[in-house]
Amino acid sequence: DVKVTQSSRYLVKRTGEKVFLECVQDMDHENMFWYRQDPGLGLRLIYFSYDVKMKEKGDIPEGYSVSREKKERFSLILESASTNQTSMYLCASSFVVGGSYGYTFGSGTRLTVV
Amino acid sequence: DAKTTQPPSMDCAEGRAANLPCNHSTISGNEYVYWYRQIHSQGPQYIIHGLKNNETNEMASLIITEDRKSSTLILPHATLRDTAVYYCIVDYNNNDMRFGAGTRLTVKP
Numbered sequence: 361d362v363k364v365t366q367s368s369r370y371l372v373k374r375t376g377e378k379v380f381l382e383c384v385q386d387m388d389h390e391n392m393f394w395y396r397q398d399p400g401l402g403l404r405l406i407y408f409s410y411d412v413k414m415k416e417k418g419d420i421p422e423g424y425s426v427s428r429e430k431k432e433r434f435s436l437i438l439e440s441a442s443t444n445q446t447s448m449y450l451c452a453s454s455f456v457v458g459g460s461y462g463y464t465f466g467s468g469t470r471l472t473v474v
Numbered sequence: 475d476a477k478t479t480q481p482p483s484m485d486c487a488e489g490r491a492a493n494l495p496c497n498h499s500t501i502s503g504n505e506y507v508y509w510y511r512q513i514h515s516q517g518p519q520y521i522i523h524g525l526k527n528n529e530t531n532e533m534a535s536l537i538i539t540e541d542r543k544s545s546t547l548i549l550p551h552a553t554l555r556d557t558a559v560y561y562c563i564v565d566y567n568n569n570d571m572r573f574g575a576g577t578r579l580t581v582k583p
Contacts, residue, residue, distance in 0.1 A: 364517075393571075395573070402573050402574060402575050402576065403518070403573035405571075405572065419572075450517050450518070452517070452518075452571075462508050462510065462520035462523055462571075463510075463518070463520060463571060464520065465517030465518050465519070466517050467516060467517055468515070468516070468517050
């Protein structure tokens with residue numbers, strides 16, 4: 361089975377900490393994405409990357425950065441975690457060609473910032 | 475903003491067909507229609523996609539109107555495990571998927 365693996369299922373961090381959320385895919389997908397999901401707000405795109413060392417801002421990039429040093433790995437970084445970043449974070453990957461079989465999502469990381 | 479409109483919730487009896495509608499009146503000629511579903515506490519799962527023609531796979535069928543301004547996802551024999559939030563998305567090149575609020579489908583015994 362193809363997989364997108366997120367390093368942690370649950371994470372608790374303190375305000376002001378630097379937080380790394382890791383995502384690895386084994387499908388040789390070009391595109392990788394980070395979303396956050398909050399009740400009533402649905403999934404919101406934070407950042408995406410269509411190639412190694414490339415990144416594009418999504419709808420809510422403030423307070424986040426990303427790193428893609430290798431094709432299979434896409435990291436989301438919270439430079440200084442705040443309580444309003446408590447959320448479910450979802451990583452996804454896809455081929456770049458339109459009409460291919462959509463996105464494959466990881467199981468999510470539920471981050472709590474205290 | 476999401477480019478689709480879906481009803482916020484629907485109910486369906488177990489064993490019956492679930493028909494989930496989606497409006498995408500501003501869809502472009504080269505944009506695909508994708509459907510995903512999200513079961514509680516899991517990441518969204520790809521179901522099906524199409525461009526112009528109707529599509530069927532082992533999970534569902536996708537009916538796209540001739541003018542492509544709307545589509546319907548059909549789960550032919552809904553089970554309790556099909557209870558989930560279903561998202562309809564239009565996208566061209568797989569790098570701009572915006573998820574709206576989706577439709578919360580509840581399958582009832």
